[in-house]
Amino acid sequence: MTTPEFNFTKSSYSSGSGECVEVAxxxxxxxxxxxxxxxxxxxxHLAPTTWTRFTATLH
Known part of the structure; x- marks a missing residue:
């Protein structure tokens, strides 16, 4: 089985010290x-619906 190639991005809200998560x-x-x-x-690895529910709690 081939490992997928994720294209990670860091939030524009990331701190200058680099303490952040990256999402693909x-x-x-x-x-x-x-x-x-x-x-x-x-x-x-999360299901898109799980990610959506999680990020909705951050607002």
Whole structure:
């Protein structure tokens, strides 16, 4: 099985110290999230509906 190539982006609200998460939405059916400080670290895979519900709680 081939590992998908995620295209991660960092939020424009990211702090200057780099403490942020990066999100990739380029793979259908998956939202991938990782720590921007450890780009080779673990990746959290979420369903798009789960990501939408999570981000709705942040507003």
């Amino acid at each position: 939405r380029n793979i259908p059916g998956t939202v991938a999230v990782r720590d921007s400080k450890t780009s080779d670290g673990p990746i959290l």
